[in-house]
Amino acid sequence: MTPASPALVAVVGPVEPALLTVWTAHYRRLGVERFHLAFHFPQHVPDAGRHQLLATARELGLPTGQVSMGPWHEQINSKLRDALREQAGPGWHLLADSDELHTHPAPLVEVTEAAEENGRAVVGGLMLDRVSADGRLALWRPEDGLDRTFPLGGHLTHRLLHGDPRKIVLALSDAAVASGNHRASGRKPDPHTLACVHHFKWRSGVVDDLRRRVDHFTSGAWTEHTPAVRSEATRLLQHIDRHNNRIDVSDPRLGFRHVTLDRMPDDWATEAARIHTAWRPPRQSRPGSTIFSPSF
Structure with a gap:
């Protein structure tokens, strides 16, 4: 028996329909046949944007029965x-x-x-942040694709934003997973077989999203359990303010280099295991310092 x-x-936020299309095709190529999705739309998302994304999901044959606002x-x-x-x-869940x-x-099997x-x-993974060649928060077109628009991969999340780069990418149904899919209590992934989690967050529009998160979490309009999301967003905003609205891809600490979705980065197993094993949450020494990164 196979x-x-x-x-x-997955919980899907108000992403552009083209990203949902590429995302779905990517996981189908990996062999995924069953999708269990929920869609969540904050108040600022216009009705037209919500309807367009859900219509795209239906065209892709994805379930759209669970929608919250x-x-x-x-x-x-x-x-x-x-x-x-x-x-x-029961069985394995891809997160x-x-x-x-x-x-x-x-x-996957x-x-x-x-x-x-x-x-x-x-099964664990490690985030590799994907950015444009010059660090701009670029608008991408489906005909160009994600790899061509964001050809560089580096370690922005934990080396600049002080976030947790570790991910649980696959879990048996009885394995509880923490917020942001970063950890699984009492369960340890093999650090030597980590997936590369290509993180395409740094696109056009993310600045408005980050500022909204900072404002809403600071005001209490959105409830937070740790200051992590707000702190990481603030660090990114401060960084791009210092670098003419770009991510500094020349900073050697961030380790940006050319990568692609169709193969593992060079020396990934060694690099990812080293980072995964050594990573520790920053100490909470002052208000706004981060404990861990519940990305969403």
Whole structure:
């Protein structure tokens, strides 16, 4: 009997329809057949934008039965995700945000088989932030594609923003996963077989989103449980203010280099294992310092 491919579980925010299209095609190429999705739209999203994204999802054959609207409180994602995991049922669940495209060292079924043979209930990944060649927060076109528009991959999240770059990318249905899919209590992934989590967050429009997060979490309009999201957003905004609205891709600390979705980055296993094993949450020494990064 052929092992089943994992069910993909994701909470989708108000992304551009073209990104949802590319994201869906990417995971179908990896062998995903079942999608369990929830869509959440904060108040600022116009009705037309919501209708367009949901219409695109239906055209792609994706489920659109679970739609919520309102403030994006920090725990919204976790609650929606856990309900979707319950719906997905027994077996392996692939966990991916709508701006995350995974590259694995082997086909998904082989990855999950290897994890089970080694007694592991989760598979880990490490985020690699994708940016444009000159660091601009670029507008991308479907005909150009993500790889061509954002050809560089580097370690922006943890080296500049002090966020947690670790991800749980696959989990058995009985393995509880923390907020942001960063950790699984009592479960450890193999640090030597980490997926590359290509993180396409740094696109045109992200600045408005980050400023909104800072304002809403600071005012209390959106509820936060740690200052992490607000702190990381503030660090990115301060960075681009210093660099003419660009990410400084020449900073050697960030390790930007050319990468692509169709193969693992060079020396990824060694590099990712080193970062994954060494990473520790920054100390909370002052208000606004981050504990961990619940991305959503």
